[in-house]
Structures are given as structure tokens and as C-alpha cells.
Amino acid sequence: MGMTITQKILAQHAGLPEVKACDLIEAKLDWCLGNEVTTPPAIKIFKELGADKVFDKDRVCLVQDHFTPNKDIKSAELCKTMRCFAHEQSVTHFYELGRKEMGIEHVILPDNGIVFPGDSIIGADSHTCTYGAVGCFATGVGSTDLACAMASGSTWFKVPEAVKVILHGKFGEYVTGKDLILHIIGMIGVDGALYKSLEFTGDGVKNIPMTGRLTVCNMAIECGAKNAVFPVDDTALEYISKTNPERYAKGDYKIYTADDDAEYADTIEIDLADVPLTVALPSLPSNTRRADECSDIKIDQVVIGSCTNGRLGDIGTAAELFKGRRVADGVRCIVIPGSQRVYREALDRGWLAVFDDAGCVISTPTCGPCLGGHMGVLAKGERCVSTTNRNFVGRMGDTGSEVILSGVPVACASAIAGHVATPALIGGANEG
Amino acid sequence: MKVKGIVHKYADNVDTDVIIPARYLTSADPGHLRQHCMEDIDSGFVSRVSEGDIMVAGKNFGCGSSREHAPVAIKASGISLVIAEDFARIFYRNAINVGLPILECPEAAKAIQAGDELEVDFDTGIITDNTRGESWQAKPFPEFIKKIIDAGGLLDYTRRKINNG
Numbered sequence: 001m002g003m004t005i006t007q008k009i010l011a012q013h014a015g016l017p018e019v020k021a022c023d024l025i026e027a028k029l030d031w032c033l034g035n036e037v038t039t040p041p042a043i044k045i046f047k048e049l050g051a052d053k054v055f056d057k058d059r060v061c062l063v064q065d066h067f068t069p070n071k072d073i074k075s076a077e078l079c080k081t082m083r084c085f086a087h088e089q090s091v092t093h094f095y096e097l098g099r100k101e102m103g104i105e106h107v108i109l110p111d112n113g114i115v116f117p118g119d120s121i122i123g124a125d126s127h128t129c130t131y132g133a134v135g136c137f138a139t140g141v142g143s144t145d146l147a148c149a150m151a152s153g154s155t156w157f158k159v160p161e162a163v164k165v166i167l168h169g170k171f172g173e174y175v176t177g178k179d180l181i182l183h184i185i186g187m188i189g190v191d192g193a194l195y196k197s198l199e200f201t202g203d204g205v206k207n208i209p210m211t212g213r214l215t216v217c218n219m220a221i222e223c224g225a226k227n228a229v230f231p232v233d234d235t236a237l238e239y240i241s242k243t244n245p246e247r248y249a250k251g252d253y254k255i256y257t258a259d260d261d262a263e264y265a266d267t268i269e270i271d272l273a274d275v276p277l278t279v280a281l282p283s284l285p286s287n288t289r290r291a292d293e294c295s296d297i298k299i300d301q302v303v304i305g306s307c308t309n310g311r312l313g314d315i316g317t318a319a320e321l322f323k324g325r326r327v328a329d330g331v332r333c334i335v336i337p338g339s340q341r342v343y344r345e346a347l348d349r350g351w352l353a354v355f356d357d358a359g360c361v362i363s364t365p366t367c368g369p370c371l372g373g374h375m376g377v378l379a380k381g382e383r384c385v386s387t388t389n390r391n392f393v394g395r396m397g398d399t400g401s402e403v404i405l406s407g408v409p410v411a412c413a414s415a416i417a418g419h420v421a422t423p424a425l426i427g428g429a430n431e432g
Numbered sequence: 433m434k435v436k437g438i439v440h441k442y443a444d445n446v447d448t449d450v451i452i453p454a455r456y457l458t459s460a461d462p463g464h465l466r467q468h469c470m471e472d473i474d475s476g477f478v479s480r481v482s483e484g485d486i487m488v489a490g491k492n493f494g495c496g497s498s499r500e501h502a503p504v505a506i507k508a509s510g511i512s513l514v515i516a517e518d519f520a521r522i523f524y525r526n527a528i529n530v531g532l533p534i535l536e537c538p539e540a541a542k543a544i545q546a547g548d549e550l551e552v553d554f555d556t557g558i559i560t561d562n563t564r565g566e567s568w569q570a571k572p573f574p575e576f577i578k579k580i581i582d583a584g585g586l587l588d589y590t591r592r593k594i595n596n597g
Contacts, residue, residue: 074458195521
């Protein structure tokens with residue numbers, strides 16, 4: 001019986017000629033990842049295990065991003081615990097804030113050329129599934145799994161079934177990967193792909209830039225998926241040739257394609273032209289609506305950034321739409337480039353000046369407001385349009401506050417209009 | 433092993449943000465986490481819960497963030513078992529890893545109501561609702577998961593693996 005892309009990657013890492021859905025396997029890991037919230041408990045367990053050294057100091061990535069720059073004494077202690085461990089273990093991929101390699105974990109692991117096609121990755125963060133955009137297997141786990149993986153370099157998996165998502169055509173104007181994934185979650189529900197892989201294919205894939213693919217895979221967890229994966233095409237190869245030219249030149253990666261007779265639990269077909277600008281109203285990512293049907297919803301705040309939408313392409317789109325415009329009275333707009341490199345590019349290209357002229361707050365890279373940590377927490381009764389990934393009750397602050405998820409163009413248009421809006425409503429980007 | 437307790441009932445898609453809001457994640461201490469367990473969905477939970485009580489919920493329990501703090505908070509609150517129609521996958525792994533007993537049983541999860549008294553036998557997977565006089569058979573764990581549970585969680589399982597390897 002044929003295998004899916006995910007099944008092939010897992011079989012290879014388990015040293016097996018083939019695997020099938022529901023097999024329980026022990027697989028080798030190329031990378032494991034933790035952040036300052038999930039790693040300190042993992043370090044405690046790592047020590048309880050009696051482990052002395054991490055399995056490979058070059059293959060453990062420890063990223064401070066959730067509450068950084070430290071929002072309070074306790075978060076400073078979390079970072080200090082992780083920093084001490086990283087130094088003690090000589091972990092290569094631990095960076096200080098402000099350094100060029102630094103940023104939000106799921107922005108920097110792909111952009112710094114750490115994750116490559118065919119790799120297997122676990123991360124103690126649910127959005128680790130982001131990396132499937134480069135054709136690897138990546139999934140989120142908890143702190144105990146991270147601790148055991150850091151010690152042994154392997155972990156157990158139940159081989160997932162897959163949902164095949166066939167994409168055709170091209171997006172309409174200003175429609176992005178975010179609209180696509182919200183559209184899919186709206187179709188299948190927040191448990192629509194529970195325990196399964198989402199495997200994307202079809203002639204529409206070539207029309208989605210890497211920025212969009214990373215966003216799509218990032219939110220696969222919001223429909224319960226174990227992982228998501230895109231085929232490795234010319235767009236993906238061009239991306240990895242720039243993120244890590246040395247590894248690319250060595251050919252140190254493996255491209256997998258699904259067998260023709262691979263079995264799928266379900267198949268979804270989507271014409272990208274039919275995907276509207278989409279928002280998810282409170283309090284589930286599946287509560288989707290067409291953005292142009294929500295323009296009566298007034299807002300207090302807009303957040304543009306996060307591991308979902310804080311990449312160079314996202315921030316560039318925001319700059320295009322904010323050029324020559326102002327954030328509406330009564331609205332605060334927080335723009336958070338997802339990494340130090342994105343921040344620097346935005347500075348060099350004059351985008352930060354555009355945001356400043358528009359009356360936006362510009363933040364250093366952080367997850368901050370997405371999880372109600374800091375840098376944009378909401379009060380009772382406040383409503384935020386956000387390019388982040390979750391709109392659960394109390395996610396960004398008080399349980400009486402509301403989050404509406406959107407892509408970058410809708411978030412910008414909403415900030416300018418003062419209510420949920422599409423770029424068409426504000427007349428699109430200004431010329432020149 | 434058997435547990436007996438009073439039911440705290442929740443709906444579908446209980447996410448880890450409401451189980452333990454991110455604002456409390458600056459400490460992973462179970463004593464700290466238990467004080468805020470379920471705070472954003474059921475602010476009276478902590479004062480109502482008694483040692484041994486049982487949580488029952490609908491579909492996709494524990495969706496969202498990978499924070500292991502969520503099953504730790506539930507376990508520390510005194511809850512002896514969570515029964516749901518099904519669990520989000522990271523929560524499922526985390527619960528097993530931290531030793532929070534969980535059972536999947538859609539029929540039981542639908543029928544059982546808040547305040548019912550339950551008796552559950554982990555060895556047989558039989559859930560008995562003393563209040564309603566009904567009982568159900570929970571889905572058995574796969575053998576491999578049973579091995580982890582029997583080893584006392586992933587920590588001991590891995591410790592054994594490292595020592596043997």
C-alpha cells in the first residue's frame with residue numbers, strides 16, 4: 001500500500017521500509033525545539049531523567065519569545081533557567097534578544113535555514129507544525145516529550161492518517177494563506193483533522209508564496225491536525241537555497257512525494273479563487289465569515305505579527321497598505337516584525353517609517369499579545385482584529401474581550417477604517 | 433485501580449487557554465497552577481472541586497496550546513480522571529506523560545451530567561454512573577500507551593530506555 005509524504009518521512013526516521021496509519025513507531029529526530037514557557041519544566045524533567053547531555057547540542061533549538069523582553073520577574077527567571085541550561089549544554093541554537101538570528105521560534109527556524117525538506121522535528125509549542133511548509137514532518141508536543149527527546153534524540157509517534165487538500169487556481173486580490181487556512185478550518189471544524197496530517201497538493205500550490213504556505217501549516221493545529229505538509233517545488237527550493245545556502249549546496253535534504261496509491265481519510269478540493277477574505281469571529285478559529293459581511297463590527301485594537309503572520313512578506317503587505325494612511329481614531333495598531341531580520345529589513349526598506357507615520361506601535365519581535373502575555377493585552381469589552389492564530393475566550397486578555405482573526409490585508413484595512421474592513425473598502429494600496 | 437467522585441461537566445472544545453490561562457504560565461509549580469485551573473471558563477471550579485472528583489467533557493478536550501501546564505493544573509486541582517468524547521492530540525500525550533488519567537467514551541461523555549457520582553475502574557475501563565444507574569465501556573488504550581502508563585509515565589519509560597541503550 002502506498003504512503004503519504006508524512007508516512008514516508010516517519011518510516012525513514014524509524015528505519016522502516018514502510019509504515020501505515022495507526023502504527024506506533026519510535027522515530028529519530030533531526031531537531032527539537034522549546035521556548036521559555038515549555039523548556040524550564042522540560043529541563044527539570046531532563047534532570048530527573050538522570051540525563052547528562054542533550055543528544056546533540058547542534059540539534060536542540062531553545063528560543064525565548066513568549067514573554068520577552070521579560071515582562072516581569074517570573075518570566076525573567078524562566079529565560080534565565082533556559083539560558084543557563086543552553087550555556088551549560090553548549091546549545092548552538094540559543095540566541096540573545098536583539099541578535100540577527102533571533103525572533104519568534106516559528107519564524108526563525110524556517111528563515112534561518114534550520115528546518116529543511118525531509119527533516120523530522122518536534123517542538124514544545126503547538127505551532128511547530130509550521131515547518132511542514134518546507135516539506136518536513138513537524139509537530140507540537142509538551143514539556144515531558146521535549147525532555148525525553150532532548151535526552152534520547154527520538155520520540156514515539158502514532159503514524160497519522162491524512163486528509164488530502166487539493167488546491168487549484170489562484171487567490172483573488174489581497175487573499176492570502178491566512179484566508180485559505182481559516183476557510184479550511186471553517187469548513188472542517190476545530191477537530192476536523194484531529195490526529196491527522198493535512199497534505200496539500202494540486203496545481204494551485206505553485207501560486208502560494210512561502211509566506212502563505214508557512215501561515216497555512218502554522219494553523220493546521222487549529223483544526224486538530226498533527227502536522228501539515230506542502231510538496232517541495234521550485235518555490236520551496238528557491239526559499240531553502242537562500243535560508244541555508246551551504247546545506248542546500250550539499251544536497252543534505254530529501255524530497256518526498258506521496259505515492260499514487262496512498263490512502264487518505266478524506267479529500268478536500270478548493271479553488272483558490274473561491275476563497276474569500278475571511279475572518280474568524282470569537283471564540284473559535286472555525287467561526288469564520290466573509291470579511292466583507294462584518295464591516296459593522298467596531299474595533300479597539302489591531303495586532304499584526306506573530307508566528308502566523310510576522311514574516312517579511314506579511315510586514316511588507318502591511319507597509320503597502322499603511323502607506324500614506326492613518327490608523328483610525330480610537331484604534332491602536334501594534335505591528336510586530338516576527339524576527340530581528342524582518343525588523344531590520346523593514347527598517348532598511350523604510351517600512352517602519354510608514355508604520356510610524358500611520359500611527360502604529362512598532363514592537364520588537366515577541367509572541368506577547370497573541371497569548372495575552374504583554375504588549376497589547378485587552379481590557380473587558382475590548383475587541384481586537386489580529387493576525388494571530390487563536391480567538392479563544394480570554395486569549396488576549398480579559399475573558400470579556402474579543403479577538404477576531406484575519407490575514408494581514410484585512411487587519412490593516414480594519415485598523416484604518418476602525419471596524420472590520422477589506423482593502424477594497426479603503427481603496428486598496430495607495431499608488432507610488 | 434478504581435476512582436469514585438462527583439462530576440464537573442464541560443462542553444466541546446475546552447481549550448488549554450481556559451484550562452490554565454497564559455498569564456499564569458510564568459510558573460510551572462503545580463501548587464500555583466491549581467489555584468487558577470479552569471479560571472476563564474468556570475471561575476468557581478477551584479472552590480467547588482474535591483479530591484477525587486471527575487471531569488467530563490465533549491469533543492476535542494484540551495485543544496490549542498501545547499502547554500503541559502494544563503494537565504498538570506487539572507491533576508493538581510484534585511481531579512482523578514478526565515472523560516471526554518475525544519481529546520486533542522497534544523493534550524492526550526501530555527496527560528499520559530504527566531500521569532493524569534484520561535478515558536475516551538463518547539456515549540458516557542454525552543449522558544453523564546454535572547453533579548453525578550461516578551465510579552470508574554481503570555483496569556476494565558468500565559464507567560458507572562451511580563446517580564443514573566448506567567454504565568459504559570471506555571475505549572481501551574493501545575498496548576504501547578499502556579506500557580508508558582505502566583512504567584509510571586514517559587519519564588520512567590525513557591529512563592529505562594536510556595539505561596538499556
